[in-house]
Every structure is written in C-alpha cells, then in structure tokens.
Amino acid sequence: MRSKLTPLLLLVAVVLLAAFPFVGEKFYIQLIAKVMIMAIFAMSLDLLVGYTGLVSLGHAAFFGLAGYVLAKAAPQYAAANLWTTLPLALGACAVFALLTGFLVLRTSGIYFIMVTLAFSQMLFFVFHDTPFGGGSDGIYIYAKPEIKIGATALLDLEDFKVLYWFILGLMTLVYLFLRQVLDSNFGRALIGIKTNEHRLRALGFSTFRYKLASYMLSGMLAGLAGYLAALQFGFVNPEILSWHVSGSVLMMVILGGMGSLHGAALGAFVFILLQETLSNQSWFGPIAKHWQLAMGIFIIAVALLLPHGLVGLGSTLGNRHKETGGHD
C-alpha cells in the first residue's frame, strides 16, 4: 500500500510530531510519547506477522522482559546508565528469542500462536510468582536512565519534552531501519517465506535461519519499546507481560494494516487514541468504562470493510470505485 505520496506524508507526520511539544499540554505530550512507543512495538510485531507470516500472540514477553531488565539493573534510587542497561535489555530479548525460537519456529499457524502465548505466559508467572520478579506489586524505577558521554549528559530524559523527542527519534530510526532491512536480500527472503515458504526452501533457502533471525530482530525491537515504556512510566509490573498486551499490539497491527510499517504505526496511534477517547468519563460518562465494547465494534468494522487495514483505505475505496465502474 505504498504510493508515491507515502514518503511525503510520513515526513509531514514526523515534522508535525516534532513540533507538537511546542504547542501541546504536558498530558498530551506524554500520551503521544506513549503512543510512539507502542508504534515501535507494533512495527516490531509487523516484521513477524506482516512480513514473515508468523502470527505471534506472545510479543508482550519481549516488551515486558526488557522493562524488567531495566528495573532490575537500575540502582534503587539513582539513575541507571542507558549505555549499559539498553544493550542488556536488548541482549536479554535476543537470548530469550533464540532459546524460544528454536522451539516455536518448528510450529506454524495456530500452533505458533499457541506456543508463543505459552512462552509469554510462562514469563508472566516467573515475574508474578517469584520473589525475584517482585510479585504482582511490580518494581519502581525512580530515576530515568542517563545518557552520558564522559561526565557530560547528552540528553536529560527527566525533561518530558526531551524524552518525547528522544522517543520520536527512535521511532523514526526503527522505521528507517526496518524499511532498509525489508529492502535487503534478507527482507525479500522473509516476504518470500510469508508468501510461499515451501517454494523458497526448494530454491535453496534455509528458511528456518531466516525465521529465527526475524524472530530475534522482532523481539529485540519489541524490547526497545518495552525499555522505553518502563523508562517513561517509571514502573514495571507483570501486567506488561500479560496476553492482553500481546493481543492489543496484534490488534494495532491488524487495525493499521499488516505488512505495512507505517500501517502498524498508524494502528498504534488510532488504537491508543481511540482507547483514551472512548474511556474518557467526562465525554462518555457511565458508558466510558465499557469502552472495550465500542473498540471491539470498531475493530470488527475495520476487519470487515478494510481487508488491508486503515492504511489500505485509499486503495480499497479505489477498487470499489473500479468495480462499480465495470472493470475487473
């Protein structure tokens, strides 16, 4: 669903997002920062679901694991060092992906969904039910990690605007990185796996290795999102590992459009902003607490009417128009 206009529209979107802190209120700046973190999360899942053809219902495992690594690695009341804690978090995600990947990637389809879900639930209970994990109360991260070179601080993440731009920068980098990955030989092979894995193997591709690499990369990028989320909220609890989170991010990807990076990001924006709107009591009063009902109806409508998600809106309407015009 990439037209020639897409890069221009994305550039405009990034510029508008970059300008937002100059005009927005603190609450909304922090909300959009949260949305951008989820956009990274959704793009990471889209690499797996939309491009490799592996539908995971356990992506929260990486998101939560990275958050917990930050919480455990950070000193109790002082700031952690981002240069050490971020690689540590991503490395933990890579190792978790490698270990579970050897098992989950032997399955496909509905079994892949079940096994990824099972592994993420196992991780959930490790943090929920052990003294090591801090139990259901979770762990506070009192200070935001520091980004220093020598003794000078590069960015002060305690400043909510700086943090916002930091997250915006990372979201943009993740998008560009994935765009590049997908255009490489590696990315083409992943799309080939999604399209016709059997044929790709017959052509000489060791598809298991490609899937494992995709699974690890996807897990590490989900870990980046989880690290940022823990950093922003200053708190982790087992809920960030729960299947609700896995389900939500999967819905974001489906909503925005599987197999489209900016579609996944758009899905995150629409999903969270809609959630915030529908659950706003001053607007919807007593029905606000039933926001999930309205959200469900919206997602069903999109799934039925827009097979390529929100990002396919233009082309879907275009095809309708063509069909009524008598073309095939």
Add this chain to the structure above:
Amino acid sequence: MTDPVLRVENLSKLFGGLAAVNNVSLELHLGQVHAVIGPNGAGKSTLTNLISGELMPTSGSIRYLAHGEGEFELAGLSSDRISRLGIGRSFQKTNIFLPFTAFENCRLAAQSRLQRAWRIFRGASRYADVNVIAEQSLQAAGLSERGEVVAAMLSHGEQRQLEIAMCLATQPRILLMDEPLAGMGPQESLRIVALIRQLAAEHAILLIEHDMDAVFAVAHCLTVMVNGEVIESGTPQAVRASAQVQQAYLGDAHGDTHG
C-alpha cells in the same frame, strides 16, 4: 559414456502399505535428458520429490557426484540443501510467488546462490550479477517482455514458463522437470522443448512428461514406470519397441495424456 552425475539405487517410498516408488534405479548423465514416463499414479512425481528432498526415502540411495567436491548421499538431506548442491526442480503444479513480479520471482531464485545474503544494509536490487541471472532466466523461458508483470496476472502458460525460469535462475547442474509442458499452449511447448534440448548440452535433466511427442523429441534415455516400479529402461527406440511397454502403457495411452 561419462560417469553418471546422479545415481539412484533401489529407491523406495512407502506410504503406509503402499509402495509409491518401489525399488527404482536410474542414472542421470551430463548432456542427457532422461525422461520418465508412465500412467498417472505410477510414482513419477514421488520419484522427483524423493530426489529433490521434499520427501524422505524409505530405503535406497541417491548418490550425487558434485563438481570437484566428491560424492554426496542426497537421501536424508533437506530440500534447501539439495537445491544448494546444484539440483533444481520445477513443480508440476505451478508453485511461484504470486504477489511478486516475474522478475522478482527469478531475482529471489538467483539470490539463493549468494554467499552474502545477510548484508541487511544493501538493497536487494543492487546486486548486478543476480539481476543479470534473473534477466537471462526470464529470457530463456520466453518471458523477457513480461518481467514487470505481477505473477498472479500472468496467464497459466506464462506461469508455467516462470516456474521453469525460476528453476534456471538457481543455476543448477541437474534439472528435475516435473511435467514442464502441462497446461502450455503449442507455441510455448515448442519453445520449452527447444529450451530443454539446449539446456541438455550442459545439464543433466530428469524429465517427467505426458506429451509423448516432446518426450521422443528430446529424450536420450527413457524409463517407464507403472505402479511405482520400473518396467523398462533404455533408449527411446528400444523402449518404443518393447512389447511389455506397449501393453502396459503406450498401448492404452491415447486417452491418457492429461496430467
């Protein structure tokens, strides 16, 4: 005669109690087309699938004499490994990447031979040698004008041609062609028969085909299978003269030319 590049010995495949391929032996030589014919259900496709690694043999061996690298036992290897050793196959049922252009189908096939497939910071279209191989494969199969067309939009015959082009793009030494002419128009059939004859000069080809005119036009060697077993093998003239073959197959083959 040269040493065989591929030697199948006593190969069997049992599905439950059914021997789809029963004790089959045959050889492929560089520069030759070895055709396997037989009625539907004779086990020809199963034989192809055993050699290409899509199926694991129940017993028997498949020895491959690689160029300067000694001998490999293919039985038990995965299909991707066998492909990388230089054994390419085309499928009886068209098996292509429908959302990709014809060129991208061949480019991806050619990419499989790259050693540096993992360089993620280099665009896939920037490998000139891969592009050239993809372009040549399309041309050989008669699709050079159709490279930018999405595979799903190609006609059935063109998709069959693309199937062969993709196989060529992997630059195999041995070609396993499972009914390459099925569903092709007469014009394309002639082209592919000419292509097979031309490829035979430098490849070893296993050809499974129902079109007897094509088979007798290109085959150097002919094996006839019935019910999973080889009933006759030899030169086309010898096989045509065999009373057993005439009775079992060619005799009632007039109505049985469909895949």
